[in-house]
Amino acid sequence: MTIFSKIVAGEIPAYKVAETIDYLAFLDINPLAEGHVLVIPKKEVDYLFDLDDELYTGLQIFAKIIATAIKKAIPCKRVGVAVIGLEVPHAHIHLIPLNRMSDINFERPKLNPTTEELEATAHKIREALKRDV
Template identity: 75%
Template structure:
């Protein structure tokens, strides 16, 4: 059965996309730690990041870097935090989180609840920087 992220990549489930090419997709987390929290995935469904072939692994990180640069321009912050946890959805994904302090990437704290309109506006700001 296809993962939630595979369904997003296939267009079966809507998402606030910020960047996409033939192999990778970046979209906003709907339960973000901070405004602009982006998830970056390979379109190829693989559960564990270190099971990716070398080309996909390198391409995913290069794509994430491009998104992170745009994200930092769109959402003022000190750094873009990067996390790969991979326990919640069985599809490789990289979290890109705008950070101003260490607590901004604390996954145990309460998540934000942005409206669909706020998510759309944030996605458009990030996309415009790519």
């Protein structure tokens, strides 16, 4: 069972932004930028391109909804998308607020936000999602 499956099962806490029956969006606790969100299918599948077509397209649509809310909640020029797939063997998409190209460089030092900062960021994104409904 991956760390993401443990988050889905409620065994590990997470700063959840949104959740449906099939998908979950939560903050990366070591983000590249404020508002860095991970979007996952709840079903544990190692590799993004191993998802069946329905789960894959649903994940992309869910990610688009979350990215739109991030853009409203966090000052940025764009929300970047990254799929690396080497860190955790559970398909996931990184959504990262960007103001310059280097904001999506995974080899640069990551932020170390406090619990309060993470909760405040998650709250801002959840509020932006509510405005879209």
